[in-house]
Amino acid sequence: MVAVEESRRDRKKRLTRQRIVDTAIRLFEEQGYEKTTVAQIAAAADVDPKTFFNYFGTKDEVLFNDVRQDLDVLYGAIAERRAEEGPGEALARAVRTYAAHRRPRVPSRGAVELSAAARLALSTPALQVRGLHVLLELQQRMAEELCAAFPELDPVTAAAMTGALLGAIQHAGYASVHKGRSQAELWQATERAVDVALHGLLAAGGTRPRKGRAR
Numbered sequence: 603m604v605a606v607e608e609s610r611r612d613r614k615k616r617l618t619r620q621r622i623v624d625t626a627i628r629l630f631e632e633q634g635y636e637k638t639t640v641a642q643i644a645a646a647a648d649v650d651p652k653t654f655f656n657y658f659g660t661k662d663e664v665l666f667n668d669v670r671q672d673l674d675v676l677y678g679a680i681a682e683r684r685a686e687e688g689p690g691e692a693l694a695r696a697v698r699t700y701a702a703h704r705r706p707r708v709p710s711r712g713a714v715e716l717s718a719a720a721r722l723a724l725s726t727p728a729l730q731v732r733g734l735h736v737l738l739e740l741q742q743r744m745a746e747e748l749c750a751a752f753p754e755l756d757p758v759t760a761a762a763m764t765g766a767l768l769g770a771i772q773h774a775g776y777a778s779v780h781k782g783r784s785q786a787e788l789w790q791a792t793e794r795a796v797d798v799a800l801h802g803l804l805a806a807g808g809t810r811p812r813k814g815r816a817r
Contacts (some may be wrong), residue, residue: 619657620709622647626664627718635661635726662732663720668708669736673743676700680747689760693744693767694800698784698793706790716779716788724776741768770795 625647629638640661644651658664664801678694687695723729752760774795778788 616709618649618653622649622657623664624656624715627662627715627722630722630726631718632640634723635729662729665729666725666732666736669740671707672700672704673740675703675744677747680744681751683751686790689748689755689763691801693748693763694796696744697767697771697796701789701792711785713779713782713784716785718783720776720779737768737772741765744768767796767799770799772800 622643626638626643629643629646638661640654643661643664644654656710658667676696676699679699680692683692684695693702711803723733728763741761741764744764745757748764749757771792774791775788778791783791
């Protein structure tokens with residue numbers, strides 16, 4: 603009975619949290635991010651402002667809170683250096699381990715909602731700054747974990763590797779949602795980004811060789 607009650611409680615929390623996110627994104631789209639207050643989001647989501655702050659510290663965390671969820675799984679996977687792996691393989695494995703852990707916990711979202719969230723993050727100055735800060739913080743921590751796992755690795759190289767990987771994932775994801783693709787297609791896009799970052803630009807394909815001029 604206790605397990606059932608806990609499951610119901612967790613489900614209620616998840617649904618409340620998702621309702622706040624959905625409401626916030628809608629209000630941001632309708633009246634602008636800067637003009638939307640936490641009080642308005644709470645009222646429209648039919649929750650008390652205190653409830654909002656139980657889930658999010660600030661209104662920008664509505665869009666960025668998920669990025670910081672369960673990151674210990676990612677960092678721990680990097681630290682688990684395997685004998686047969688180089689730094690690149692370790693990074694790719696860690697990202698895939700994190701994705702396998704997080705994706706079942708991410709609420710299902712339609713293409714319209716995904717597109718709206720991405721559009722807000724890209725077009726709102728305050729959110730652009732916040733997103734850059736979150737990304738740089740993640741990149742730096744990943745580079746530090748990589749250097750700890752591979753002491754022979756130059757820190758500048760580690761920074762370049764994590765930057766290339768996260769940049770590929772970020773922009774592939776944005777391109778996917780900008781094209782109105784589904785959440786499943788978004789996951790596929792990020793997987794492809796990991797492959798491109800791991801194997802290099804020449805492995806990407808998708809281009810045609812130039813034909814010589816007819817003589």
